[in-house]
Amino acid sequence: MSGVRAQQKEKTRRLLIDAALSQLSAERSFSSLSLREVAKEAGLAPTSFYRHFTDMDELGLTLVDEAGLTLRQLMRQARQRIAKGGSVIQISVETFMELIESNGNVFRLLLRERSGTSAAFRAAVIREIRYFTMELRDYLQQANDLDAEVAFMQANAAVTIVFSAGSDALDIDDKYERELLSKQTIQQLRFIARGAAELSARRKAARNAK
Amino acid sequence: MSGVRAQQKEKTRRLLIDAALSQLSAERSFSSLSLREVAKEAGLAPTSFYRHFTDMDELGLTLVDEAGLTLRQLMRQARQRIAKGGSVIQISVETFMELIESNGNVFRLLLRERSGTSAAFRAAVIREIRYFTMELRDYLQQANDLDAEVAFMQANAAVTIVFSAGSDALDIDDKYERELLSKQTIQQLRFIARGAAELSARRKAARNAK
DNA sequence: AAATACAGTGTACACATGTACGCTTAAATT
DNA sequence: AATTTAAGCGTACATGTGTACACTGTATTT
Structure with a gap:
């Protein structure tokens, strides 16, 4: 009942997952990975792959889950x-940029599969990003006392901007340039926050005038 | 000298380009296209491909140029x-959305190869988008009398938002939902414009106070 | 009119891919 | 202790790939 066997199985399953993740890079997308390559990297015979996933697609969806x-x-x-304490926007951007630096490949996976070729993948990625967006919306709505729709639009725009900046950051080696990018991103988020606050206030005034 | 031959060559070259473009779809990315498939679609023998492009990569870069x-x-x-006359932001978004509807595949190519696997492709796409961004920056700077750096940040954010919305639009069939997306996008762009105008004004005031 | 260049063809090859199938070996169940 | 289950392996095969090479026929040049 202890499950020596199940335990071992889980272990090699992880081996496969890690093998796939480690092969991702700027030059290598998940869809360009072959079942045989992944199995080889994991130290398994190609056919052993099937003991864990029916498909490369199934492995891919697992990776997307991990990314989420x-x-x-x-x-x-x-x-x-x-x-x-500190600037919310600044801290968020900096935290995000740290993630990019340490988990570039995971992030690349999300970015690529978002506009990728498999409907299942796209749906999975979009779900993760939507979840992220909704969390931010709730936070903004509460913290800044915003109109619900306005909060959503702000959250949506902010996530878009930050993800795009993250994508750019992946291609930048120079530390100074990266910082410049961070600063610009922070400024852009402030633009959005400013506009959103204003619209929300205007809507509230309109409601009160009734 | 008339070049009956060169003319014919140009014609089949176009055949190849169009074959590749027509095979792109939500389910099919350029990188998943094989030389043989493209040649077949164009009605050519596989080896004839080489009379026009050394590589699939070369064909791909040509497509990126077309997209630009x-x-x-x-x-x-x-x-x-x-x-x-009319709202600049609204007209821009609507025009862009029309492009998406009529040239979805071309646009998909740009979106995908931007975070794609080939450095050459990425560079080419980024160049096209940068050109687009710079044009917008110049326009904003002149039309709204903005600080140069602020104009750039606004243009950059706006392009990001619009491209992201375009990517979302590709997956939406429902006409009403698409309109909703357009409206949200327009609103988001206004957020950004508002914040940018304010920062620019503040910077100018600071300069004049000296 | 003769010679040349060259777009397009067909054959051929080495290679990588996914996966079907039967085997081994050790854990789990009876 | 005997039986069953299942993870992992090796072999094998059909299929798709890029591309080398020798060819044909015709527009172009000489």
């Missing part, structure tokens, strides 16, 4: 830092 | 419409 997990950890981390 | 051309046509069209 990483994203949620990021949020928690950012929230902790924010609780200690 | 389309983008520039878009800008011209938007400018013409703007000259006739």
Whole structure:
């Protein structure tokens, strides 16, 4: 009942997952990975792959799930830092940029599969990003006392901007340039926050005038 | 000298380009296209491909160039419409959305190869988008009398938002939902414009106070 | 009119891919 | 202790791939 066997199976399953993740890079997308390559990297015979996943697609969806997990950890981390005080926007961007630096491949996976070729993948990625967006919306709505729709539009725009900046950051080696990018991103988020606050206030005034 | 031969060659070259373009879809990315498939679609023997391109990569870069051309046509069209009066932001978004509807595959190519696997492709796409961004920056700077850096940040954010919305639009069939997306996008662009105008004004005030 | 260049063809090859199938070996169940 | 289950392996095969090479026929040049 202890499950020596199940335990071992889980272990090689992880081997496959890690093998796939480690092969991702700027030059290598998940869809360009072959079942045989992944199996080889994991130290398995090609046919052993099937004991764990029916498909490369199934492995891919598992990776997307992992990426979503990483994203949620990021949020928690950012929230902790924010609780200690400081500019919310700045802390968020900096936390995000750290994630990119340490988990570039996971992030690349999300970015690529978002506009990728498999409907299942796209749906999975979009779900993770939407979850992220909704969390941010709730936070904004509460923290800044915003109109619900306005909060959503702000959250949506902010996530778009940050993800795009993250994508750019992946291609930048120079530390100074990266910082410049961060600063610009922060400024752009402030633009959005400013516009959103104003619209929300205007809507509220209109409601009260009734 | 008339070049019956060169003319014919150009013709089949186009055949290859069009074959590749027509095979792109939501389910099919350029990188998943094989040389043989493209040649077959064009009605050529596989080896004839080499008379026109050394590589699939070379064909791909040609497609990116075409996409850039389309983008520039878009800008011209938007400018013409703007000259006739109306909200600049609204007209721009609507024009862009029309492009997406009529040239979805070309646009998909840009989106995908931007975070794609080939450095050459990425560079080419980024160049096209940067050109687009710079044009917008110049326009904003002049039309709204903005600080140069602020104009750039606004242009950059706006392009990001619009491209992201375009990517979303590709997956939406429902006409009503698409309109909703357009409206949200317009609103988001206004957020950004508002924040940018404010920062620019603040910077100018600071300069004059000296 | 003769010679040349060259777009397009067909054959051929080495290679990588996914996966079907039967085997081995050790854990789990009876 | 005997039986069953299942993870992992090796072999094998059909299929798709890029491309080398020798060819044909015709527009172009000489």
